[in-house]
Every structure is written in C-alpha cells, then in structure tokens.
Amino acid sequence: MSNFTxxxxxxxxxxxxxxxxxxxxxxxxxxxxxxxxxxxxxxxxLTTSYQDMQGSSIDYILPDGTNYVHYEYIVKWAATDLSGIxxxxxxxxxYEVNSAFVSNASSYGASNHGHHLxxxxxxxxLTVSSTDYTDGKILKSDWTGAKNIKVMARxxxxxxDARAHxxxxxxxxxxxxxxxxxxxxxxxxxx
Amino acid sequence: MGNLTxxxxxxxxxxxLETLVGIADGRSVTVPSGTYTFGNVTARQTLSTSYxxxxxxxxxxxxxxxxxxVSYKFSYKSDSHDINYGSSGIHHIALYLDGTxxxxxxxxxxxxxxxxxxxxxASFTQYIEFVFDLTAYSDDISNGKLxxWTTPKEIKVMARxxxxxxYRAxxxxxxxxxxxxxxxxxxxxxxxxxxxxxx
Numbered sequence: 001m002s003n004f005t006x007x008x009x010x011x012x013x014x015x016x017x018x019x020x021x022x023x024x025x026x027x028x029x030x031x032x033x034x035x036x037x038x039x040x041x042x043x044x045x046l047t048t049s050y051q052d053m054q055g056s057s058i059d060y061i062l063p064d065g066t067n068y069v070h071y072e073y074i075v076k077w078a079a080t081d082l083s084g085i086x087x088x089x090x091x092x093x094x095y096e097v098n099s100a101f102v103s104n105a106s107s108y109g110a111s112n113h114g115h116h117l118x119x120x121x122x123x124x125x126l127t128v129s130s131t132d133y134t135d136g137k138i139l140k141s142d143w144t145g146a147k148n149i150k151v152m153a154r155x156x157x158x159x160x161d162a163r164a165h166x167x168x169x170x171x172x173x174x175x176x177x178x179x180x181x182x183x184x185x186x187x188x189x190x191x
Numbered sequence: 192m193g194n195l196t197x198x199x200x201x202x203x204x205x206x207x208l209e210t211l212v213g214i215a216d217g218r219s220v221t222v223p224s225g226t227y228t229f230g231n232v233t234a235r236q237t238l239s240t241s242y243x244x245x246x247x248x249x250x251x252x253x254x255x256x257x258x259x260x261v262s263y264k265f266s267y268k269s270d271s272h273d274i275n276y277g278s279s280g281i282h283h284i285a286l287y288l289d290g291t292x293x294x295x296x297x298x299x300x301x302x303x304x305x306x307x308x309x310x311x312x313a314s315f316t317q318y319i320e321f322v323f324d325l326t327a328y329s330d331d332i333s334n335g336k337l338x339x340w341t342t343p344k345e346i347k348v349m350a351r352x353x354x355x356x357x358y359r360a361x362x363x364x365x366x367x368x369x370x371x372x373x374x375x376x377x378x379x380x381x382x383x384x385x386x387x388x389x390x
Contacts, residue, residue: 014207015222048370068220070212070385083312084369099216101377103267103365107279108312109305119266119316121383123214134376135216156367190210 017063017189023182024165025054034061038185043166043178046086050152053088053164055183059146062126066140068190069124073151076181078163079106079114085156088120093147097132099123104161113166120151149187208255212385213323217245224255224388232381236283236362237272238352245284245362247382248348254325254340256297258388261323263346267382269300272359273366278313279304280360281353284319291332296321301358308357314366319348346386 022029024041041054055075077086083105090100100122108116128137155162167179209222213286217231232247248265263286265334270297271280279301325338342351352359 011342014205014209016207016210028265068212084312085314086236087310087368092310099381101365101368102316102380103367103377104316105314105316106369107271107302107305108307108310109303114303116315119318121266123212123383125213125218145380151258154369156370182363188210188212190212 009149012098017066017178017191018185019189020058020060021169021185023184025182036060041165041180041182042166043180045080046153046164048052048154048164050087050089050154051073052150052185053153054187055165056120056151057148058150058185060187062140062143063189065191066189067127069126070121070186070190071124071149072119072121072188074185075109075118075120075151075183076167077104077114077116078166079112080161080163081083081112081158082110082160083108084112084114085160086162087154087156088117088118090120090136091148091150091152092124092133092136092138094150095147097109097136098175099136105156109140109149111173135156146183149150192256192352195227205351206389208258208388208390210264210385210387211250211252212383214383216382224253227252228383232363232379235270235364235379238350238362240352240355242283242285242349242351245348245382247312247352248384249345250347250384251343253343254388256341258340259324259326260389261325262320262385262387262389263323263339264318264320264385265348265363265382266316266318268363268365268380269313269315270361270364270366271302271311271313272361273364274356274359275311276356276359277310278308278358280311281358282352282360283353285349286319286321287345287347287349288323288335293335294323294333297337300351300360312366314364319377327389374383 022038026040039055085105088102091096131139215230230247242322281301284298286293
C-alpha cells in the first residue's frame with residue numbers, strides 16, 4: 001500500500017518549486033515535470049568571436065506558479081596571455097540580458113597564471129507587467145514552453161588570450177594538460 | 192470541505208523554510224515571511240580607506256518563526272581601480288548584522304601584484320556568504336550566533352581599500368566589453384542577494 005502522503009502530497013512547504021543542477025558532462029537531470037540534458041564541456045581556447053559556453057545552455061520550462069528563476073553558471077576561466085580579459089554574456093531566448101554582463105581578468109603580467117572561477121547568474125523576475133529582456137524581466141506570457149538560457153564568451157583580443165573549462169596544473173605538474181574543469185549549471189524556480 | 196492535505200498535511204520534505212533571492216535593481220520580492228525590497232545599484236562604487244556600505248548589499252530581514260539557521264550570500268563584482276595606482280586592488284569585506292560586525296565573516300580580496308602598480312587588470316566575480324546560527328543560548332553577533340531572531344534586522348556588507356593611493360579597488364565594475372572599453376549599463380554589474388532560512 002502506498003504512503004498516504006504519496007497519494008495526497010502536501011503543497012510545497014517553501015517557495016522553492018524546482019532545482020535543476022548538474023555538471024557539463026552530458027548527463028540528464030530530472031526535474032519535477034521535465035528532464036534536461038546538460039551540455040558536454042571540454043577544455044577550450046576562447047577567441048575574439050563570441051561562442052556558446054558548453055554546459056551553460058538549457059531549454060527551461062517553468063513549473064506552474066513560478067515567479068522567479070535563478071540561473072547560475074559557474075565556469076573555470078584561465079588566462080593564456082597577460083591578463084586574459086574575457087566577456088561573459090547571458091542570453092534569454094536569443095536576447096542578451098545586458099544587466100548580467102560580466103567582464104573578468106587577472107592582474108596584468110607576463111606569467112599568465114590567472115585561473116579562477118567565474119560566476120554568471122541572474123534572477124529572472126516574472127512578476128513584471130511587461131517584458132524587458134535587457135534587464136531579465138520576463139512577462140509570464142512570454143515564457144511559455146521551453147526557453148533557451150545560455151552564456152556566450154569571447155576574449156578581449158589576441159593579446160589577451162583566455163581559456164575555459166581549462167586546468168593547466170594538477171598534482172604538482174602540468175604533464176598531460178589541459179585537464180578538464182567542468183562547469184556547473186543550476187536553475188532554481190521559485191514561487 | 193477543505194482539501195484532505197490541508198487537514199492532514201504531510202511533514203515538510205526538507206529543512207528549507209524559504210529562500211529570498213533577487214538582484215539589486217530595486218525589485219520587491221514576496222516570500223512567506225514578508226515582502227522585501229532590494230537596493231538599486233546604478234553605478235560602480237569606488238572604495239576609500241574608510242569602511243562604507245557596499246551598495247546593493249543591505250536587506251532588512253525577519254526569518255520565519257521556525258528558523259534555526261539563516262544563510263546570507265552576497266555576490267558582486269570586484270575590480271582593481273582602473274587608475275595608475277590600482278595595482279592588485281586589495282580591499283576588505285565586512286559583514287554586519289543590525290550594526291554589529293560579524294568578525295567571523297571578514298574577508299580580504301585582491302588580485303595578484305604583478306610588478307607595477309599600473310597593472311590593474313584584476314577583475315572578477317566574488318561573494319561573501321555566512322550562516323547565522325539562531326540556536327545559541329545568547330547573542331554573540333561577532334561569531335554569527337543568536338538566541339533567536341524574531342524582529343527585522345539589517346544585514347549588510349561594508350568595504351574599504353587597504354591603502355591609498357596604491358592598491359585601490361572598485362565594486363560592481365566592468366572595464367571592458369567586446370574588445371574595447373565597457374560603456375553605458377555594461378560598466379557595472381548589479382549584485383545578487385540570496386537568503387535562505389532553514390529549520
């Protein structure tokens with residue numbers, strides 16, 4: 001016999017409706033009503049053209065009652081030349097969310113040892129009365145079905161080359177590099 | 192007749208009571224414990240050698256009655272000041288609860304000094320996160336311990352430079368975009384606050 005609360009589940013006791021969380025290794029993550037397949041990341045060189053960041057893209061379907069969606073992408077960045085200046089742009093359904101733009105770099109120097117995580121995040125507000133993509137404010141009627149959210153990145157110039165998902169050193173050596181540093185994607189829906 | 196699950200509610204399925212999350216763009220967000228208005232960051236913030244409130248970090252919060260722990264996370268952009276003396280942009284980050292510094296949460300942030308004070312490129316995402324323990328027998332704010340939390344209390348971050356004129360920092364700052372200098376709204380990143388109340 002099933003549990004009583006399996007047959008008659010209580011309304012969620014907090015305002016978190018769903019958390020989709022996974023690393024960029026191609027895994028499939030099951031949400032409350034839908035499943036999502038993460039991208040597969042590899043250590044890459046960035047260029048001066050914007051490119052999709054592996055593991056950042058999700059075609060997300062809102063759970064019923066969603067008022068806010070928190071998108072979080074944590075990616076490893078590494079300077080190749082000098083300070084490795086990089087842009088990280090967030091897109092919703094093909095529109096850039098200008099307010100979420102991040103530029104990052106290490107200190108300027110010839111040793112180019114700068115390696116750190118970059119946190120790109122935005123809280124989409126669905127309680128607004130009109131859509132403003134540039135500020136990540138989305139009218140609920142403009143988010144029906146699956147909407148793509150993703151990050152694109154580029155380096156500043158070929159004098160400031162940079163890499164993503166890249167680790168040069170491990171266990172006291174660089175032999176065998178590059179090592180993969182997989183990104184983490186988390187999407188949380190709140191009522 | 193009410194719903195069966197209203198009369199016989201199931202136990203909560205996890206220990207999270209509520210999550211308050213938002214961007215410092217002036218929005219108001221309603222969660223079970225109330226409605227909260229976030230700050231509105233519209234510019235970079237240049238630090239000095241005196242502590243100043245970090246714009247967008249302040250929120251006056253009352254946890255749900257059952258809360259035993261409250262987590263506060265403030266995510267922001269850190270940057271060496273783009274002046275000749277910016278250098279590694281050493282700055283200090285302090286968390287305050289109702290006007291008292293939470294010493295246990297203190298952080299120091301900087302890039303790498305790379306041989307010249309004009310090498311001021313360090314620019315990265317950063318955050319401060321702390322968990323307040325509400326199960327203590329008496330208040331010890333410096334260590335983030337409280338004997339309950341039933342009234343509105345302001346949580347905020349303050350910051351200062353290490354020194355002047357060298358090692359100065361700015362907050363919320365983007366310097367570059369698309370192979371040139373950032374302009375307009377791209378010059379700053381509005382920070383994010385996330386508060387989670389646990390039982």
